[in-house]
Amino acid sequence: MxxxxxxxxxxxxxxxxxxxxxxxxxxxxxxxxxxSVLWLAYSYVKDKNLAEEITQDVFITCYEKLxxxxxxxxIKTWIYRITTNRCKDVMKSKSYKYKKVTRSLFNHFVSKExxxxxxxxxxxxxxxxxxxxxxxSLKYREVIFLYYFEDLKVGDISTxxxxxxxxxxxRLHRGRELxxxxxxxxxxxxx
Amino acid sequence: MEDKFKKLRGSMxxxxxxxxxxxxxxxxxxxxxxxxxxxKKKKNKFIYYISASVLLFALFIGxxxxxxxxxxxxxxxxxxxQFFESKDIVxxxxxxxxxxxxxVGSVGVSYQGKKEVLIVIEGSASYFNKVKVDVESTALSILxxxxxxxxxxxxSKYESDKDEITPEQEERxxxxxxxxxxxxxxFKKYQLAGLSLNADKKVVDIEIPDTDTRMSEIEQKVQSVxxxxxxxxxxxxxxxxxxxxxxxxxxxxEILGLVGDELMGKxxxxxxxLGYSVYPSPEIIFKTSLKKSDPEAKKHAKELEKVIxxxxxxxxxxxxxxxDSYKITIRSKDYKKIN
Numbered sequence: 430m431x432x433x434x435x436x437x438x439x440x441x442x443x444x445x446x447x448x449x450x451x452x453x454x455x456x457x458x459x460x461x462x463x464x465s466v467l468w469l470a471y472s473y474v475k476d477k478n479l480a481e482e483i484t485q486d487v488f489i490t491c492y493e494k495l496x497x498x499x500x501x502x503x504i505k506t507w508i509y510r511i512t513t514n515r516c517k518d519v520m521k522s523k524s525y526k527y528k529k530v531t532r533s534l535f536n537h538f539v540s541k542e543x544x545x546x547x548x549x550x551x552x553x554x555x556x557x558x559x560x561x562x563x564x565x566s567l568k569y570r571e572v573i574f575l576y577y578f579e580d581l582k583v584g585d586i587s588t589x590x591x592x593x594x595x596x597x598x599x600r601l602h603r604g605r606e607l608x609x610x611x612x613x614x615x616x617x618x619x620x
Numbered sequence: 621m622e623d624k625f626k627k628l629r630g631s632m633x634x635x636x637x638x639x640x641x642x643x644x645x646x647x648x649x650x651x652x653x654x655x656x657x658x659x660k661k662k663k664n665k666f667i668y669y670i671s672a673s674v675l676l677f678a679l680f681i682g683x684x685x686x687x688x689x690x691x692x693x694x695x696x697x698x699x700x701x702q703f704f705e706s707k708d709i710v711x712x713x714x715x716x717x718x719x720x721x722x723x724v725g726s727v728g729v730s731y732q733g734k735k736e737v738l739i740v741i742e743g744s745a746s747y748f749n750k751v752k753v754d755v756e757s758t759a760l761s762i763l764x765x766x767x768x769x770x771x772x773x774x775x776s777k778y779e780s781d782k783d784e785i786t787p788e789q790e791e792r793x794x795x796x797x798x799x800x801x802x803x804x805x806x807f808k809k810y811q812l813a814g815l816s817l818n819a820d821k822k823v824v825d826i827e828i829p830d831t832d833t834r835m836s837e838i839e840q841k842v843q844s845v846x847x848x849x850x851x852x853x854x855x856x857x858x859x860x861x862x863x864x865x866x867x868x869x870x871x872x873x874e875i876l877g878l879v880g881d882e883l884m885g886k887x888x889x890x891x892x893x894l895g896y897s898v899y900p901s902p903e904i905i906f907k908t909s910l911k912k913s914d915p916e917a918k919k920h921a922k923e924l925e926k927v928i929x930x931x932x933x934x935x936x937x938x939x940x941x942x943x944d945s946y947k948i949t950i951r952s953k954d955y956k957k958i959n
Contacts, residue, residue, distance in 0.1 A: 452654075453714055459650065463642035468632075471640050481646055488650045555631035558624050563636060577628040609621060 455492050458508065463488075465579070466512050472574045473516035474525070475563055483519060487512050509579075510589050513571065520567075561608045569604035572597055700882050700931035708881045713737070713762055722755055723747065725778045735771045735884065735892075737763070742778040768885030792819075799849045806841050810834065813861045822854045830860040868944065869898045875940050876904050879928055889924065892953075902946040904928075912952040921950040921959035 466487050471480040490511050498507055519525055562573055571590065575581045576597075583601075587594045624631075710727050717724040717739075725742040729735070737759055741748050752775050759773045796819040803824070807815045814827030824842055828835070839856045846854050876896045883891040883906065893907030906924065910917040925948050932941060950959040 453718055455650075455654070457718070459642075459647055463647065467640060467642045467646070468637055471637065477640055480640065484642065484646060485650050485653060489653055492654055553635075554624070555627075556635040558628065559632045559636045562628065562632070573625075573628075577625045578632060580629070605621070605625065 451492060451495050454495055455488065458491055458504070459488055462505065462508050466508060469509060469512050469574070469579070470516055472563070472570065472578070473513070473567070474519060479519065479525075483512070483515050486515050490515070503585075506585060506589050509575075513590065557612075558608075561611045564611065565604055565607055569600050569607060572600045573604040573608075576601055698886070698888065698927075700879065700927050708877060709737070709762070709766065709768065709885060713739070713759055716758055716762060717755065720754075720758065722751055722758075724755065729771065729884075737771045737773045739773065739775045740778045741775060745777065748777045763885070766882075766885060768882075770885055770887045795850075799846065802845050802849050803842065806838065806845060810838050810841075812838075813863065813866065814859075817854075822852060824854050824856045825859065826856060827859045827861045829863045831863075832860075865898060868902065871940055871942065872896050872898050872902050872904065872944075872946075875932070875937065878937070878940075879904065879931060880906075883924075883928075890920065891924070893951075902944050903949060904946065905949045905951060907951045907955070908953065908958070910952055910958070912954060912956040912958055914952075917952060917958050924950050925959045 463484070467480055467484045470483040470487070471477065474480055474483065487508065491508060494511075498504070562570060565573060572586055575586045575589065576583070581589070583594050583597045586597045590597075710729060714724070714727045717727070723741060723743045725740045726738075727740075728738050730738055739755055739759060741751065741755060756773050756775050759775075763769075763771055763773070796817070799819070800817045803815060803817065806812070810828070810832070812826055812828055814825075816825045817823075818825065824846075826838065826842070828838070835858050839858075842856050843854070873896060876894055880891070880894040883889045884894065890908045890910060891906050892909050895905035895907070897903050897905075906928070908917075908920070908924070910920060928948050931937060932946075948959070949957055952958045
């Protein structure tokens with residue numbers, strides 16, 4: 430068995446290429462779901478670079494598993510499931526936990542490169558809500574994100590995360606409560 | 621509050637997710653990783669067959685420069701480049717099959733003797749019989765839409781390899797590909813031009829840019845990685861690569877593909893084969909069905925050369941030619957240069 434690793438420039442292109450169906454499928458998946466996967470990953474790890482790495486891993490997994498994908502389940506759910514699983518794996522890793530210490534939520538509220546004007550801009554309602562969602566602990570954050578951002582149904586979220594529908598509903602409810610509380614605390618703090 | 625939640629998507633994309641974009645760079649990174657990783661995928665045997673013939677053809681190098689007199693030859697041949705914006709015929713067909721939901725495993729063209737579009741359908745025999753006619757007519761209508769009259773369409777059923785892999789072989793393949801994956805770090809760290817592992821001969825072939833002098837360092841690194849995974853002894857061999865030349869090679873392969881698609885697709889051009897070489901300098905070669913003794917041969921060759929030259933002179937193609945000087949060689953059926 431011979432294995433080859435080449436950089437792009439060395440592709441021996443034939444004048445008449447054969448197109449592999451899987452390559453084509455992958456390109457379509459990336460076009461259709463690339464952005465969603467990246468955002469979903471970000472909502473988990475809250476780090477741009479890490480979210481990009483995870484997105485790469487997700488599509489590589491898709492490519493490897495294309496053949497085993499059963500058409501009866503929705504491709505969207507399939508990809509989202511790969512994404513959430515990958516995110517959770519990464520978040521369990523030691524290096525992630527270490528990084529997390531240096532990446533407190535404070536960074537989200539005031540980032541160093543902000544000019545005073547930016548800072549004021551960021552004080553908008555939109556930003557506040559977004560940050561509040563990101564500040565939720567994972568189990569509430571994921572359902573809030575999937576439900577409100579991704580517009581998934583409770584049933585889909587339940588399938589995707591392998592938790593039952595009542596748990597999804599409870600977490601949604603609790604998540605909303607927590608965000609409201611954050612808002613109230615924000616007011617108390619003399620925002 | 622619920623109203624605010626309903627606007628969460630807008631809120632987040634306008635703020636915290638504003639600069640989190642799935643862009644071309646990320647897409648390319650994914651494609652790069654797929655290219656460089658080894659996947660145990662079925663490979664279509666035709667791939668090797670076609671590329672071998674193209675390369676072989678490219679070995680015959682003639683010599684002639686584009687003559688200025690060429691410009692005066694009035695062309696009866698249709699202009700090239702009508703489909704530059706769109707994709708090549710194989711790509712167009714593949715996308716169409718995917719769109720229509722046919723389980724088509726691969727699409728390719730062959731020009732051994734006669735020009736054929738080869739379509740391989742996967743799945744059961746009954747599925748094959750059900751869709752065969754539809755697939756064929758889809759292919760034919762795509763050819764027709766481009767006025768490609770030179771191809772016939774062959775639809776066949778995918779036959780899996782007869783010899784099944786034994787568990788021992790599977791285990792061995794697994795180990796070998798682990799070994800190969802382990803070398804990923806070295807490949808990336810030293811930005812190697814190529815790396816291949818021949819597990820049968822116990823050789824690691826490495827291609828490095830000819831400006832790179834870190835051979836012994838790289839060899840040490842490779843050996844130490846191998847040691848963590850296997851007890852077997854591997855030899856590391858190096859090959860120096862001129863990266864500019866390699867880039868040129870890639871560009872001219874692409875150029876030939878773009879020019880060749882139409883030339884091969886339409887009977888009027890009488891082109892039956894394509895070849896290219898960049899050693900010592902770029903040359904693209906077109907084989908025709910004419911005999912050298914044919915009184916029309918020379919005239920046809922001149923006309924061909926003219927339409928090809930004009931096509932390469934367009935702005936879009938110049939972006940790929942990048943100022944390289946090149947030769948266009950038109951050959952007869954019996955491999956003689958006729959332009």
